[in-house]
Amino acid sequence: MITGKNYIGNLLSSVGNKTFKTFNPIANKENDTLFVEASEVEILQATELAAEAYKLFQKVSGHKKSEFLNEIANQIENLGDTLLKTYCLESGFPESRAITERGRTIFQLYSFANLVKEGSWVEAVIETANPNRTPIPKVDLRKMLVALGPVVVFGASNFPLAYSTAGGDTAAAFAAGCPVIVKSHPMHAGTGELVASAIIKAAEITGMPNGVFSNLNSSGIQVGISLVKNPKVKAVGFTGSIQGGRALYNLATQRDEPIPVFAEMGSINPVILLPKAAKLKGADWAKTYASSITLGSGQFCTNPGLILGIKGNDLSNFIQVLSEEIVQHEPNCMLHPTIIGAYESNKATMLVQKGLKISSEFTGEVAPNYGRQLITTVEGATFLENTKLHQEVFGPFSMVVQCKNKEELAMIISNLEGQLTGTILAENEIEDYTSIVNALKNRVGRIIFNGVPTGVEVCPAMVHGGPYPASTDSRFTAVGTESIKRWVRPFSYQNWPNELLPNELKNENSLGISRLVNGVSTKSKL
Numbered sequence: 001m002i003t004g005k006n007y008i009g010n011l012l013s014s015v016g017n018k019t020f021k022t023f024n025p026i027a028n029k030e031n032d033t034l035f036v037e038a039s040e041v042e043i044l045q046a047t048e049l050a051a052e053a054y055k056l057f058q059k060v061s062g063h064k065k066s067e068f069l070n071e072i073a074n075q076i077e078n079l080g081d082t083l084l085k086t087y088c089l090e091s092g093f094p095e096s097r098a099i100t101e102r103g104r105t106i107f108q109l110y111s112f113a114n115l116v117k118e119g120s121w122v123e124a125v126i127e128t129a130n131p132n133r134t135p136i137p138k139v140d141l142r143k144m145l146v147a148l149g150p151v152v153v154f155g156a157s158n159f160p161l162a163y164s165t166a167g168g169d170t171a172a173a174f175a176a177g178c179p180v181i182v183k184s185h186p187m188h189a190g191t192g193e194l195v196a197s198a199i200i201k202a203a204e205i206t207g208m209p210n211g212v213f214s215n216l217n218s219s220g221i222q223v224g225i226s227l228v229k230n231p232k233v234k235a236v237g238f239t240g241s242i243q244g245g246r247a248l249y250n251l252a253t254q255r256d257e258p259i260p261v262f263a264e265m266g267s268i269n270p271v272i273l274l275p276k277a278a279k280l281k282g283a284d285w286a287k288t289y290a291s292s293i294t295l296g297s298g299q300f301c302t303n304p305g306l307i308l309g310i311k312g313n314d315l316s317n318f319i320q321v322l323s324e325e326i327v328q329h330e331p332n333c334m335l336h337p338t339i340i341g342a343y344e345s346n347k348a349t350m351l352v353q354k355g356l357k358i359s360s361e362f363t364g365e366v367a368p369n370y371g372r373q374l375i376t377t378v379e380g381a382t383f384l385e386n387t388k389l390h391q392e393v394f395g396p397f398s399m400v401v402q403c404k405n406k407e408e409l410a411m412i413i414s415n416l417e418g419q420l421t422g423t424i425l426a427e428n429e430i431e432d433y434t435s436i437v438n439a440l441k442n443r444v445g446r447i448i449f450n451g452v453p454t455g456v457e458v459c460p461a462m463v464h465g466g467p468y469p470a471s472t473d474s475r476f477t478a479v480g481t482e483s484i485k486r487w488v489r490p491f492s493y494q495n496w497p498n499e500l501l502p503n504e505l506k507n508e509n510s511l512g513i514s515r516l517v518n519g520v521s522t523k524s525k526l
Contacts, residue, residue, distance in 0.1 A: 002086065002190045004035040007215040008042055009049045010200050015039050020219035022189050025092035025333050025340075025369040035189045038216035038223050047232040049211025050150035050179040056209040058147045058177040061503075062511070066117035068206045069174060072166055073109040075198035076102065083194050087160055090188040092333035092369065097296070098161075105161040108168050108458055112175040115481045121145070121175075124504045124515040128526065129495070140495050142505040145488040147177030148260075149234030152227045154248075155185035155192055156239035157335055158299045164188070165195040165215060168458075168479055169237035169262075174212075176487040178235070181214045183224045187336050189217055221247075228252055228261075235487055238263040239301070239478070242392075242469045249472050262486045263472045264465065266392040267420040268305035269453045270413065270443075272436060276427040277450075278314035283321045285425055289398070290325035292452040297332035297371045298396035299339070302421055302453040305392060308409060311380075311402040319400050323360030323375050331362055331370040334395065340369050343395035347374060350399075353389055355382035359400065371395045380408045390417060406433065413439040418467025418474065421446045421453040443467060445474060 005014040016039035021030040038046075060068075076083070087098040115121050122144040129140035151173040155164035162168065165182050173180045184192035196215035203212050216223055228236055228251045236252060238245050238261060245263030252261045273285065292304055307322075309315040334340040350356060355378050362372040373396035380403035383389050389399065403409040413422075413436065422444035424430070424437060441447055445466030456464055456479050464479035465471040471478070476486045498507050507526040509515065514523050 002033050002193050004033050004189075004193070004217075006036065006038045006042055006217050007193075007196045007200055007213070008045045009210045009214055010204060013042050013045075015041060018219060020186060020189075022090045022187060023336055024089050025336055026367075028368040031089055031190065033190055035186075035217045035219075037219050040226060043216065043223065043226045043230065046181050046211075046214035046216060047150065047227070047230045049214065050181055051232040053179045053209040053211035054147070054149050057179055057212050060177065060208070062116040062119045064206065065175060065177070066113040068202060068208055069109045069113035069116070069171060071202035071206050072199050073106040073113075075202045076106060076166060076195060079194050079198060083191065086190045086194060087188070090191055091160055091335055093296070101159060101161045104458060105166060108162065108171050109166065111458065111481055112171045112484070115484070116175045118513070119504065119511045120514040121481070121484060122504050122513070124513060126505065126515055126517045126526070128518060141492055142496070142501060143490055143492045144502065144504050145485070146491045148487050148489055149178060150181060150232055151178045151235045151237060151487055152181050152183060152233050154183045154224060154236070154238040154240065155188070157185055157187050157339065158301070159239070160185070160188035160191045161195065163239045165192045166199055168483060169239075172481075172483045173237070173487045176484050178487045179212045181216065181227060181233070183227055184215055184217050186217075186219045224248065225251060229255065231255070231257060234259055236261040236263075237478075237486070240265065242266040245472065246469070260486070261472055262476060262478065264301065264420070264478045265469045265471065267301055267466070267470045268390065268392050269302055269419055269421045269423070270306045270308055270416060270440070271304050271423040271453070272409070272413070272425065272440065273307060273309040273315065273318060274424065274426045274429050274433055274436075275310055275312070275314065276429045277425040278309055278318050280427050282314055282318035286318050286321035287325050288452060290322055290329060292454050293326065293398045294329040294332070294373050294396045295454055297334050298373070299335060299394065300454050302456060303394075304423070304453055305398050307398060307400045308403060308412060309400070310406065310409060311404055315400075315402060319359055319375075319377060322400070326360050326373050326375050327362050329373065331366045331372055331396070333367070333369050334371045337369060339394070340371055343371055343393065343397070346391070346393040347395075347397060350376065350389070350393060353386055355379060355386075356389065356399075373397070375400065377402060380404055380412055384408075384412055384415060406436065410435050410439050413443060416443050418470040419444045420464065420466045420470045421448060423448040423451065423453055425450055445470060445477070
């Protein structure tokens with residue numbers, strides 16, 4: 001049952017006086033439930049509880065944290081059709097998408113559960129003492145990763161499950177030993193509350209401390225601002241716009257104690273169509289990319305918003321086929337009136353830029369909140385001169401840049417802002433374009449060969465991040481088990497008695513984890 005209240009630890013609360021409703025973009029009307037925005041009092045209560053919970057939760061064993069994460073997955077599954085129905089009512093996405101995203105969310109939780117159960121993720125390093133070393137005796141030093149403290153996670157508009165309440169940020173923070181306060185996204189507050197109830201139930205079943213999780217409703221920006229400013233909060237996870245992410249980053253650095261903000265923000269995910277690929281498979285790639293650009297109405301952070309090629313007949317043919325194919329796809333419903341409003345506004349801004357031409361646009365009748373797909377073209381020199389053309393248009397939009405030669409193509413790539421992904425489409429020609437590949441590598445977090453950027457595999461090898469503004473720290477990923485490293489810091493013990501060390505660093509290695517001992521990786525005891 002959805003109450004519209006906030007979870008302050010394991011208690012439901014609604015003492016605030018500001019209310020709002022979610023919106024059904026397909027029916028083009030508000031949903032029924034009235035949600036109460038968290039008050040300043042409730043924000044303080046949640047952060048105080050999280051700080052107290054951290055004292056206990058950071059010491060919880062990997063096995064117990066694994067039980068907690070697995071139980072969250074079980075409780076999410078137990079929500080059944082209620083969760084799927086609410087998800088669809090608040091997002092406009094079909095049930096098939098809801099099922100897929102629920103599956104990904106559960107898989108992420110299981111992945112982190114397995115990670116912490118095995119335990120080697122703490123990267124234990126032991127350098128044993130050598131009192132006979134000259135000229136200076138060597139001390140005993142032992143290092144491992146430890147939890148930062150309470151983490152605030154901002155739910156993402158375009159992934160109500162996988163990047164929100166129990167999504168990757170939350171799962172990684174729990175795995176690290178950090179309590180989590182979720183600033184629920186107002187577009188899917190009902191979905192968020194249901195998932196929050198699953199987390200609370202899992203915490204109670206597995207004996208986690210009260211305050212290990214809270215879920216706060218918010219209709220605007222004030223709740224988020226208050227959370228980031230709160231001194232009990234030690235890190236922030238955010239998925240959304242450049243404007244929102246940068247604002248949070250600035251707030252966090254201006255605190256008396258600055259804290260990290262791991263924000264995944266804007267990306268236009270450049271695709272490089274090399275000449276032989278354009279000549280031999282241009283039509284095939286055009287059809288593939290027409291599907292990729294319109295998938296989910298383009299509401300993915302990895303949507304291919306920019307395609308670069310060298311001007312000529314083959315690129316012209318690619319543009320023609322892409323333009324013909326793109327309008328064959330029926331438009332899809334977008335997440336919310338504000339999302340499609342921003343899409344239309346950003347399109348309009350693009351279309352008044354000098355030198356930009358419409359190649360193809362869906363012009364048929366559509367229901368309210370459905371996004372019409374658009375393909376534009378521009379000359380390489382014009383694109384270089386006007387950085388407004390580099391900006392993300394969140395939705396079913398893509399721009400084809402026609403470069404006059406390889407040198408201009410390389411220059412354009414080198415002058416792009418940081419991106420999540422880059423793609424190379426090639427046919428036995430990479431050796432002639434190593435400068436292009438290297439330039440792209442320097443601007444992205446993940447490079448794809450002969451594929452599409454839409455789709456993010458959840459595994460340890462994934463990097464979902466990139467140079468600013470794709471993310472605020474390109475050293476970290478927001479997807480996969482490696483994302484746990486955002487919520488930890490290295491910590492060393494010097495000359496500590498063995499019996500007082502954490503189990504991960506004791507001589508006995510009772511956990512059986514892999515450790516680096518005097519430069520050698522081993523699971524043996526000392």
